[in-house]
Amino acid sequence: MTTNTATEALLHKGSGLQVVVGLGQSGLSVAHYLAKQGYQVAVTDAQAAPKLADQLPAEIEIRQFGAIDADLLQQAARIIISPGISLETAAVAAARQANIPVVSDIQLFCEACTAPIVAITGSNAKSTVTTLVGQMAADAGVNVGVGGNIGVPALTLLANPDMELAVLELSSFQLETVTNLGAKVATVLNMSPDHLDRHGDMLGYHQAKHRIFQGAKSVMINREDALTRPLVADNLPRISTGIHAPDKGQYGLITDTEGQTYLARGTERLLSADKLLIKGRHNLLNAQAALALGELAGLPLESMLTTLQQFTGLEHRCQYVANAAGIDYFNDSKGTNIGSTMAAIEGLGAVYAPKDGKLLLILGGQGKGQQFGELTPFINQYVSQVLFIGEDGPQIEQHLKAAKLSDDVALHQCQTLENAFATIQQVTTSSLSQVQAVLLSPACASFDQYSGYAARGDHFSQLVNQLDTAQSEA
Numbered sequence: 001m002t003t004n005t006a007t008e009a010l011l012h013k014g015s016g017l018q019v020v021v022g023l024g025q026s027g028l029s030v031a032h033y034l035a036k037q038g039y040q041v042a043v044t045d046a047q048a049a050p051k052l053a054d055q056l057p058a059e060i061e062i063r064q065f066g067a068i069d070a071d072l073l074q075q076a077a078r079i080i081i082s083p084g085i086s087l088e089t090a091a092v093a094a095a096r097q098a099n100i101p102v103v104s105d106i107q108l109f110c111e112a113c114t115a116p117i118v119a120i121t122g123s124n125a126k127s128t129v130t131t132l133v134g135q136m137a138a139d140a141g142v143n144v145g146v147g148g149n150i151g152v153p154a155l156t157l158l159a160n161p162d163m164e165l166a167v168l169e170l171s172s173f174q175l176e177t178v179t180n181l182g183a184k185v186a187t188v189l190n191m192s193p194d195h196l197d198r199h200g201d202m203l204g205y206h207q208a209k210h211r212i213f214q215g216a217k218s219v220m221i222n223r224e225d226a227l228t229r230p231l232v233a234d235n236l237p238r239i240s241t242g243i244h245a246p247d248k249g250q251y252g253l254i255t256d257t258e259g260q261t262y263l264a265r266g267t268e269r270l271l272s273a274d275k276l277l278i279k280g281r282h283n284l285l286n287a288q289a290a291l292a293l294g295e296l297a298g299l300p301l302e303s304m305l306t307t308l309q310q311f312t313g314l315e316h317r318c319q320y321v322a323n324a325a326g327i328d329y330f331n332d333s334k335g336t337n338i339g340s341t342m343a344a345i346e347g348l349g350a351v352y353a354p355k356d357g358k359l360l361l362i363l364g365g366q367g368k369g370q371q372f373g374e375l376t377p378f379i380n381q382y383v384s385q386v387l388f389i390g391e392d393g394p395q396i397e398q399h400l401k402a403a404k405l406s407d408d409v410a411l412h413q414c415q416t417l418e419n420a421f422a423t424i425q426q427v428t429t430s431s432l433s434q435v436q437a438v439l440l441s442p443a444c445a446s447f448d449q450y451s452g453y454a455a456r457g458d459h460f461s462q463l464v465n466q467l468d469t470a471q472s473e474a
Contacts, residue, residue, distance in 0.1 A: 017042060017075055021068055022082025023050040026105045029153035030080045031056055044069040076100050083173035104177040106170060109154040118167045118297050119181055121212050122189030124340040125286050128314050129189060130169035132290040137165050140303040149174060165297060172208040182215035185296040189289055191227035192339025218296045239296060241288035243281060251288040263287055271305055278313045280347025316457035318344050324467040327428055328437040333457030335441035338370050342378050344441040349382025357436030358384035362420055365390035365444030372396045373403030380406040384434050385427050387412045387420045391448040421463045
């Protein structure tokens with residue numbers, strides 16, 4: 001931390017101080033970007049020793065760590081806040097009360113970016129669709145940058161002066177401080193309760209997500225989810241997606257008399273579902289979303305369909321891990337809310353149901369104030385065993401029971417994944433077991449037991465591979 005005297009001296013150099021709040025990857029990218037632009041920059045973070053502090057540009061001398069410095073924020077011409085920090089944080093709220101602008105790195109990006117932007121948000125599947133659209137663009141020969149909430153800070157994409165298209169995954173936290181994004185194409189893929197501990201209620205969450213449509217030149221909407229529909233001019237180009245047969249110019253699914261399902265645009269069958277490496281109805285919606293966004297961005301259809309057939313999906317997102325003892329294992333550790341888990345249960349459940357198979361579902365972690373009873377109809381239809389892990393496992397069990405969980409569904413409190421695998425071996429070796437697939441889709445955050453969803457998913461995959469190895473050696 002700099003001394004107060006040094007801070008005061010620097011502050012008096014002139015107005016225009018840019019204060020970066022939060023020193024994660026996005027905060028670090030903001031600090032580098034603004035320093036390179038010649039701004040006077042200060043950084044403040046609640047951690048006493050942020051891990052990335054030694055990567056800050058040397059010219060940034062004001063570094064107030066150990067608490068978010070309220071006095072420093074009051075001196076700012078503009079505050080650039082990291083998505084992990086709430087606008088309700090006392091120091092930030094006081095600065096907003098003083099009419100000091102508070103923006104995100106995404107605002108800086110859209111003001112500087114000259115390439116058209118494809119902007120993607122939603123409660124679930126953002127990363128899958130963003131990655132897929134980015135791959136479609138690259139395969140079509142477009143110089144594309146992919147970033148935002150997907151792990152690559154958006155501002156780092158500006159280092160490519162030849163970028164022809166920017167594909168951004170945007171979170172509700174990033175969007176709540178963005179004004180007039182002006183995307184070439186914008187979408188809210190879907191809406192289900194998430195981050196209500198931060199946004200307060202569904203209205204606050206909805207309002208944050210829908211900021212993505214400000215200034216959009218075209219939009220994509222999900223016909224199955226009314227909450228995705230923007231309040232924008234009717235004459236704005238728009239394409240819709242859905243699970244039913246589509247109208248002319250829209251995307252949807254067509255099932256023939258033999259039960260084969262196709263991705264379709266209007267009456268044209270584009271691709272048989274069995275040609276996709278990604279499985280489940282939710283992934284058919286993801287594929288449609290990518291096609292619709294790509295069409296609005298000007299990508300050629302044939303090239304996009306080729307990319308689709310080669311796409312294997314993302315790690316920790318309904319990712320096929322292995323088959324052990326005749327049972328398929330799927331890692332959906334990224335399923336950190338009930339909407340994502342509903343989609344995974346329904347998508348995979350429908351694959352095994354025609355074979356009279358059921359899912360074994362692993363739920364639990366930190367519940368983030370969600371109402372887990374909403375999962376009950378999906379569990380009753382597709383699941384025969386539910387294993388609970390993590391600190392909110394007992395509460396989730398109570399929610400499911402209160403929502404009239406079927407007596408045919410067996411429940412097991414396991415606390416940890418190791419215990420869950422011991423239980424899996426017990427229940428699946430029974431001659432009465434209907435389990436054909438094990439699905440880790442916790443509908444919860446992982447921070448009670450892991451550093452993040454990826455660590456939880458890696459642990460799951462490791463335990464599966466141990467099963468697989470033991471089976472092959474037996």
